[in-house]
Amino acid sequence: MRLKTLLAGQVYEFHSIKEVLAKANEQKSGDVLAGLAAASDSERIAAKEVLSNLLLSDLRNNPAVPYEEDDVTRIIQDGVNERIYDKIKNWTVSDLREWLMDYATTEEDIRRVSQGLTAEMIAAVAKLMSNLDLVYAANKIRIHTHCNTTMGKRGTLSTRLQPNHTTDNVEGITASLFEGLSYGVGDAVIGLNPVNDTAASAAEILKRFDEVKNKWQIPTQICVLAHITTQMEALRQGAPTDMIFQSIAGSQKGNEAFGFTTETMKQAQEMLRKNGTGTGPNVMYFETGQGSELSSGANFGYDQVVMEARCYGYAKHFSPFMVNTVVGFIGPEYLYDSKQVIRAGLEDHFMGKLTGIPMGCDCCYTNHMMADQNDIENLTVLLASAGCTYVIGVPASDDIMLNYQTNSYHDASAVREILGLRPIREFEEWLEKLGIMENGKLTSLAGDASLFTQRKGGLG
Incomplete structure (x- = not known):
């Protein structure tokens, strides 16, 4: 070596x-x-x-955290298909890059070889790739998952409807929810970040989401992004829960700093399988972001790309319905400007897809970063070109609760139209029945939330 x-x-x-x-x-x-x-x-x-x-075997033999000390490492290492690994272990990192970029390498080829890769190998090859390389290689890969609907099919770009509110007022949340639906947003999930991390508050919001979903017969998923233990308690109390969410890190120490363990995750998954309202089998939702391990002193001297790749290796073990990187949320201490945010978004999407998980992105920035809305829109177009599974949508690009900027409700529709992409088919059919979309494009009714306040619910 x-x-x-x-x-x-x-x-x-x-x-x-x-x-x-x-x-x-x-x-x-x-x-x-x-x-x-x-x-x-x-x-x-x-x-x-x-x-x-360096050989791929060099990277496998040198994980970021020793196997004996870290359950993230154990999950990643134990998940390797040894027969596939034996065939590629003497490849160099350059060999892996060239193979991924070869026009003759198919999606099926990549899916097979990915079973023999560890997070450190995936991070390593990402470091040798240009931005266009990351777009090109990621575009070869699609990951299909199913909760209530199937997400990730080629030709689609899905959206998370994020109707956050500064006080968790259910009527205010509902107003934002209706506006988002009227723009054709929400086929990936209707998912809110709560102000109050209590089971009672989460249950109240979930009940409203479930009521709207059933009244209007919306083919989608619902989730309140409280702490995993809070959601578990809401589920115990009978709250309708399609999925359970948690932010995750690339080391056991980082996950413990987030307030959960792998055993907690297993318990949540089992609870959903027994009492959740999602069809499944994919019922978990994870978020990540470069730099979280550094902020909690849980990176073990490794850079943020390596630790981010380890998040995806950990996530894969739980067969999630959706994963996204909140790429510019942590701030300039970790990603200083638009160049770094765009690079990180493309790296994360590629690494997630190569790992084998359904990868989306919250294309976002905070007001103290050297970035603006144009930069985030650039990233959105690049990611959609790369086959990104979904992006986030909030009113007018401004999340008034989290105090950050991301994509607006109407951004995804513009990107879909430019690149010839569509929502999840069942959701598009629902939009067509309401008159919001026709032939893959929004109609003049788009953005009119009164569709949901002046009509009777249901489409039957």
Whole structure:
């Protein structure tokens, strides 16, 4: 295993695979603040050259956290298909990149080989890819999942309807919900981030979502993104629950900082299978974001791309219905500007798809970042071109509760029209019955929430 190279007359020597991975990463402010980033573009190129020649077996044999100390590592390592791994373990990281980019490599090929990969391998190959490489390779892959409807089919771009409210007022939430539906948003999930993390509040909102879903016969899923234990208690109390949500990290320590364990996750999944209202079999919803492990001191000296890839390896174990990276939410301490946010969004989407999970993105930024709405719209178009499973929609792009900016309710429709994409078929048929969509395009009724306040519910 060679950890040094000669570049432009200068020898660059690295002390570990950890250092190579970190310094091969495209510049991220989180890695800089953690003292992990390359000191110069030349050192970054040298690290990429060294990384390109490492074997996949080198990466498997050097996980970010030792197997004996971390259940995320154990889940990822134990999930490897050993027969497939044996066939590719002597590939270099460069070999894997070239194979992914080869026009002859099919989606079926990638699905098979992905079973022999670990998160560290997936992060490594992402570091050797340009933005266009990430779009091209990810576009080869589609992951289908089913809760109440099937998401992820080629030719679709789904949306999460996020009707957040500053006080969790159910009537205010419902007004925003109706507006989002009138724009054709919500085929992936109707999912709210609550202000009050209590089982009673979550249950009240879930009951309203369930009432609207059933009254209007909406083919979708519902979820309130409270803490996993709060949702479990709401479910115990009888709240209608299609899916359970949790933010996850790439290490056991990071997950414990989020207030749950792998056993908690297993219990939630079992509760849903017995008492949930989703058809399944995919009933979990996870969110991630580069930098969360650094913020909790749970990165073990590894860069944020490696730790993010480990999130996806962990998520895969629970066969989720949906996963998304909240790409610019944590702030400039981890992704400083639009260039870094766009890069991270493309990396995360590619890594999730290569891992084998249904990957979406909250294309977002905060007001103290060097980014604006144009940058987020650029990222949305790039991700949709890459086959992104779904994006988020909020009123006028501004989430008044979380105080961040993301896609508006009507952004997804514009992107769909530009790229020839559609909602989930059952949801599109529902929109057509209401007169909101026709031939894949919104009609003049789009954006008129009175459709739901002045009509009787139901379509029968």
